[in-house]
């Protein structure tokens with residue numbers, strides 16, 4: 001009997017090892033070295049010394065297959081504390097590789113290195129990586145492309161060429177100085193001086209046209225654009241003159257294809273589109289400009305361009321083609337109808353797994369706010385001698401300074417965070433009506449909300465009219481969520497759930513709250529750890545528009561957070 005069971009377990013072990021190696025046989029391990037360093041970058045007729053990875057702006061594109069492992073050694077050769085975030089990667093049981101500073105790790109101080117190790121599990125499409133420290137992500141970002149598992153392919157015809165198309169924002173100053181000034185004055189930070197496509201502002205800005213990004217195509221072929229919004233503070237509309245786009249994927253989840261003339265994309269989001277070069281050979285502008293949902297809020301009203309260039313027409317341009325490319329028609333900056341209509345078209349390609357029975361029914365208000373200010377007047381430059389703030393359920397999130405939340409949790413260090421984030425707002429009011437001024441000032445705290453492993457969670461993200469209504473691109477780390485519904489005004493728990501899409505809702509990692517409305521999301525809390533949820537407008541996260549979930553371990557090692565890796569930076 002004894003003998004038999006030993007053989008049996010040996011046999012099982014062998015089969016396991018064989019199966020495991022077979023799996024590994026086509027899963028690759030990619031090693032990268034990232035050095036954060038100050039780099040001179042010339043844009044808009046002047047040179048700024050900004051932080052980059054390996055001197056590249058945008059940073060290196062990471063290309064992997066679903067199932068692969070990434071090992072990225074990051075060295076901080078710059079002058080600011082920094083951490084990097086792999087936006088949208090689920091990091092199952094591995095929050096140590098997620099990156100938001102003071103949440104899952106202490107930042108790397110100058111001179112310090114840290115190696116991020118993670119495996120892509122069941123994710124395919126376009127994601128990206130960026131700094132998750134102050135405003136360093138203004139210049140520290142890049143594409144993270146996940147091809148289908150070796151041997152499988154896209155659920156749409158294979159495009160002839162593929163290009164990352166990264167939208168960004170550029171300041172004629174060090175973005176860290178722009179942030180510092182805002183921190184001192186309490187006012188909103190200065191808006192950017194340009195938008196960029198793959199780091200280039202394009203023809204419509206001074207000193208920019210010789211470096212305008214070109215996307216070459218052959219007449220008749222179909223290409224894939226992997227659009228990433230890496231802008232710090234701005235949702236963008238994107239169009240291509242005379243060409244339609246077919247959306248096929250967003251946030252690394254395939255969507256039912258749909259055709260559109262314009263894409264609206266919020267910071268943090270990605271959208272893959274197919275474009276067929278079916279127009280007379282020539283040059284066509286691709287352009288992006290602001291979608292600014294808040295009335296009376298300053299925004300950068302410039303337009304960035306790149307060029308879709310038919311190869312047969314390429315030579316002409318070099319000899320000075322007489323024809324300037326045509327500009328696409330872009331929606332007006334405040335065209336919320338177009339933005340909402342675009343969002344409403346998303347459906348997930350694969351049916352299913354939407355949690356139907358809900359264990360945690362959460363209602364979070366998304367608020368801006370003002371703090372009455374009694375300091376010297378240069379410190380009170382917000383509206384009517386105030387300072388700006390922001391909150392969720394009236395809690396303005398404070399990032400710890402002495403430790404990261406994950407490290408404090410693991411080492412049982414008290415005093416770093418609490419787990420009393422309120423499941424509903426402390427006070428109910430007419431969220432999208434005229435909110436009395438007394439409700440504009442939040443409390444501060446590092447409050448987490450605890451979730452049991454495996455629980456089914458629904459969150460209504462209710463935007464409010466405190467200071468102004470606005471589309472807030474809300475991002476949840478460590479998860480995708482189903483976007484089951486959205487609407488204008490205040491969420492109505494009696495009538496609105498009846499209209500939820502529980503069949504094929506899109507899955508995303510970042511979703512905009514309807515300005516002056518709500519959006520409903522659902523997910524299963526199957527990834528233990530500490531996971532930040534925040535507005536991906538950096539101006540708002542700096543004011544405290546964030547909270548975090550503490551998802552408890554499940555039963556056994558395989559459902560629990562892995563032990564921390566060696567050399568986790570200390571605060």
Ligand code: C2O
Nearest residue numbers: 085087100268475
């Ligand atoms: Cu793309 Cu918390 O970030």
